Structure formats: structure tokens, C-alpha cells
Amino acid sequence: MKKSLDVTIVGGGFGGVKTALELAHDPANRITLISDKDHFQYYPALFSTATGHDHRESFVPLHAMVGHHPNIQVVNDTITSIDTSAQLLNGSKSYHYDTAVLALGSVTTYFGIEGLDTFAYGIKSQKEILRLQEHLWKEMSDGSDDEKHYVIIGAGPTGVELAGALGHYVRSLRKEFGIKKKRVTINLIEAAPRVLPRLSEATSKKAFRRLRSLGVHVEVNKKVERQTADALIVNGRPLTTQTVIWTSGVANAPFFKANESQFEMNERGKVKVDKFMRSSDHVYVIGDNADTPYAGLAQTALHDAIFVAKHLKGNTSPYKVKLPPCVIPIGENWALFEWGRLRFYGWPAAILRSFADVIGYHDVLPIGWAMKAWRAQSKKQLRMPETIES
Helix, strand or coil, X not given: CCCCCEEEEECCCHHHHHHHHHHHCCCCCEXXXXXXCCEEECHHHHHHHXXXXXXXXXXXXXXXXXXXXXXXXXXXXXXXXEECCCCEEECCCEEECCEEEECCCEEECCCCCECHHHHCECCCCXXXXXXXXXXXXXXXXXXXXXXXXXXXXXXXXHHHHHHHHHHHHHHHHHHHCCCCCCCEEEXXXXXXXXXXXXXXXXXXXXXXXXXXXXXXXXXXXXXXXXXXXXXXXXXXXXXXXXXXXXXXXXXXXXXXXHCHHHCCECCCCCECCCCCCEEECCEEECHHHEXXXXXXXXXXXXXXXXXXXXXXXXXXXXXXXXXXXXXXXXXXXXXXXXXXXXXXXXXXXXHHHHHHHHHHHHHHCCHHHHHHHHHHHHCECCCCHHHCCC
């Protein structure tokens, strides 16, 4: 007789939600999903929500994702420690687990650069997006025609996507407030020798040219040294700005450092796992938290979740690394696509990105909610940011 599973999952992102959904197909299984948020964040769309699109493309209530599975219990709590010998997870209360899946995601790190944690804005959470939008509205609400200078730090996918979209959003806001004369300046700062340094040089060059065509000033090989209330110091040179957006730098969830006696970690703080994604007996670690080649990408978290669910159901095949495709939109109706040696750019890649988002939403959402989230991408929201809801 097939044994039912009792699995406790920590983390309400791609990895955690997908694991829960895969296991919930068998009604005999019992799944507890513990998250410190009551909503799911669709990270590929955060840059879009930050630049004026409907918040529903990025934030979906967890109950909408798993509520149609009665064998999934959602618990809102912050897990701070684990005792692997006693099989206990501890938050506001303790939770005994038969099997635990840890998918806590990443957090922002500023690499100790002075002032960034105080003055810089971010777009990696609902709270950060709200703070940025409030700032943009406030500095334009008086209708002044002062020239504005915006600086984005980090030319990875998020920084490049944001740089491609920010100019259009700011110009739309200026039009909304009747500001016409002065120009908008956007700088994209990168410490590496080129933008999108993890992709091929050919793709990097295409991205650079596209950004330049959109009026973005791209600066590479630049070291950010500190930030003040009115300037960013880069290579000893001050850039006058009151709007710095940090998109670079992520670190493993601090939970693992706080519980390092329970895990074996690499030099980057990622958890070492065996060929079945286990860090120890009864504990799986997936997604951003695991020491695997493509950790940090949504597609990798989904791949990990499907693998762990299959292993829990009895599959004995070892984990195989899977190279995820990369599709990065840069401005309207333009994107780049790279998957190994396969590369193309422009409107065909933009269409592919749109289809990829449909698939991405449906990976974790019922089809009705998936289509609602996807359609929200086309809706501009030039309104006071306080109207954003979970």
C-alpha cells in the first residue's frame, strides 16, 4: 500500500509553492506551507510593477494559489531555527516535521557599502516598490520642472530590465503632472566589464546597444563607494542624485547562517546538498538556498521543486542540473533570448517572453489566476501607490 506523505515546506516562493502543488495532487498527502508573507511574489515581473504596471502581475495571495487543495495548510510565520535531530522548526511556535523542504529564497545585501542601506531604493519586494513609487510621486507632485537624475546600480537581468523601463515610466509621470521642459537622465552602473556579465559577450553587446538607444547611460568597470542623501560616489566621483536604485547583490537567507551548525555550507553561504537535494536526513534544501550551478533563478527553483516531489513519491533518479533559458525584456516590444548557443533578439524574443510569462504563472497558479496576472502586465497604473494591495 502506498504511504501518504506529511511534508512541511518553509518558503512561499517558486520552490516552496511548486513543491506543495506537486505533492497535493495525491489527496492522501498532508502539506504544511509556512511563509512569512501572505502573498507570492512573481520576481520576473517586479521591474514592471515598479514602473507603473498593475501590482497583480507580481503579487498573488497565497490562498489563491493553493486554496483549491484542501490538503495544503498555509501558516503565516517566520521560521528562525531548526533542530534536525529533534525534527523541529521553530518560529512563533514549534512545528514537528516528518520531512522538511526549505525554500526560503534570497535577501538583499549591500556588500557593506556605506549609505546604501539608508538612502538607496529597491524593487525586490512589495514594500520596496511602494517606497520607490511614493518617492517618485512625491518629488514630482509639486509640478517643478527640475532636471531629474536616476541611477540604477547593477547591470544583471533585473537592473537591465529596470533601466529599459524606467525612462518610459518617469516620462509618463512627468506628463501626468504637466512637467515638460527638463530632461530625464538614467545611469546604469556596473562593477563588471560589461552588462549581463553571466551571459555571452554577443548578448551583452546587444543589450548595451539597446540600452543606449533608449537613452540609458551605461557605465561599466565602476566601483560604488558610498551614498549620501544627495549623491552617489562612484570611483571617487560624485553623481548628484536623490534616486539610487539598488538591484545588485543577493545573499542566502540569513536563516542558514543563524543555523550553520545544522548545515554544511560553501564559501558563498549556500547549503551543500546530496544527489537527492537533501542537506541531512528528512531535510531538503532547494532553489536559491542550495549549492547548485543555477541557484537564484525562478526556473531552477521550479526544477528543484518538481525533482524533490518526485523523489518523495519514490523516484530514485539523482538530481540533474538543467540550464534554464534566459529571456530579458529591455523596453517595450524588445527582448533578448539566450539558451546555450541559441540566441535571438528584438520583437520575436519579446513575444517569447510574453508566452514564457503565461507558462511561468501557470506553473504556480490555476489557469484563471494565471491569465489574470498575465493580462495585468498590459495595464498601466498611474495612480497613487497607496492603492497597491496584497
